[in-house]
Amino acid sequence: MACTANGSSELSEDVIEHYFPFEALPEDCKLQVFSYLNNTAKVRCCFVCKEWLFLLKSPRLWNHISLSDFTPICLGQANHTCVYECYKQYQTKVLQFTEYLCQIKPILHSFVFELDIYDPKAKFLPNIENFLRTAQCRELIYAHLNWKETPNQPLWYEEKCWYHESDVIHLHRLRHRKFVWFFDFFTSVASNLKTLIMPFGWSETSVEHLKRLQNLQTLVLEKYFVFKTLDQTLLDRVLEILPKLQRFLLEVWTPSGAGLLFYSLKSASLQFLDISQSRGFYLNGLVMPKLRQFCVARHPWNGPIVSSDKIKIPCLYGILVNGAPNLEKINDHNLEANWKEKKSPNLQEVLKSVCACKSHKRGWAM
Known part of the structure; x- marks a missing residue:
């Protein structure tokens, strides 16, 4: 690089000669x-x-598609309603992008979206479905589907109505019906998935749709309904119909109290289990011979006020000894080789922080 008399720079002849x-x-x-x-x-x-x-x-x-990369940007124009107009521009960007992708017919490897599929004004769901119909999904192995909300939607969105509590519950259920229909379609076009992350409403129909994903190795089921009791048969069915599942992260918020339910988990393939984000979810049995790592936290989610003396919660240590003989790690704690025969001081401290049985938990909260 050489400088001219007026201080500007220009490419040397040698650089120009090798410029391609x-x-x-x-x-x-x-x-x-x-x-x-x-x-x-x-x-x-x-x-x-x-x-x-x-x-x-x-x-x-266009192997990796995310419909959540766009962010609302203020238009900076005079006399415009900032929240409403800017969010409308965000909606337009998302819809235009999906329409453009429909022309390309991409070969998908991963697909991500965070959009409320029940938003009647945005019409996200029809565009997502149309995109998946035109895309080539045989190689799609990763999907993160947040169908319950649009995080970019402003809190004080002008078109957002305030509903009575019963109306909110009704809308919650209507959105779930949309999801069940969409999930039926999605699993039919993306049957080779290996990783799936999404909120889950725990219905018999949705669980049966999971059966199509026979290559699934990682499954993350986040909460959708709160204070809804989880049926043990549905939980059993999920682990039964996914023979290659190795990693399972479960988040459910179930009521605990005098009618507290306990759950058992059984899988011949699972190596990693995480229930640390669940609330009111207590185990009374585990059958996982290949389990290597277990993540858990004590999160009570109380229903009726009851005395903790009336609730007998099984000790987590005994459950793991009997049901996970090859366990190597609890949360971030590496287990010693003889952990099944003798509880080390470090393991005792871990159990005091995560186990809700009377031996390890002191105080009123479960």
Whole structure:
């Protein structure tokens, strides 16, 4: 690089001689360069020239799709209602992006969205379904489907109505019905999934839809309903119909109190189990011969006020000794080789922090 008399810089002859323009690259090389861009940058590159627009319509460039990358941006215009207009612009971006992807018919490897599928004004659900119909989903192995809410929706959204408590519950159930229908469709087009993360409403129909995912290795089921009792038969069915499942993260908020229910878990394939985000969820049995790591926390979710003396919660230590003989780790604590025969002081401290039995828990809360 050489400097001219007026201080500006210009390329030296040697640099110019070795300069190789991007336009001269072979098509495969250009596609490789584009593959390193995120989706937002790819969309911007479509406006550079006709050649780039053509190249960026290659289905292989759109393997990883997230419909949650867009964020509301204030328009900065006079006389506009900031919350309403800016969120409408966000909705428009999401819908336009899905329509553009429908033209490309991408070969999906991962798919992520955080959108309320019951929002009647945004119409996210029809666009998502149309996109999945046109996309090539045979290679789709990762999906994170947050169908219960749109995090980018402002709290004081102008079109958002305030409902009576009974109306909120009613809308909650209607949204779940939409999910059951959508999940039926999704599992039919994405049957080769290996990782699935989503809120779950725990209905018999939804559980049976999971049966299509025979290659599933990691399953994260987050809470949707609160204070809804989980049926043991549904829990058994999930672990029964997924033969390759290795990692299971379960979040349910069930009522605890005088009518406290205890649950048992059985799986021949699970190596990692996490119930640390659940509330009111207590175990009375475990049959997992391959389990290596177990994550748990004591989160009571009380219903009726009752005396803790009337509730007998099984000791977690005994459950693990009998049901997880190859366990190596509880939370971040590495177990000693003889943990089943002798509780070390460190293990005792761990049990005092996570187990709700009378031997390890002191105080009124379970």
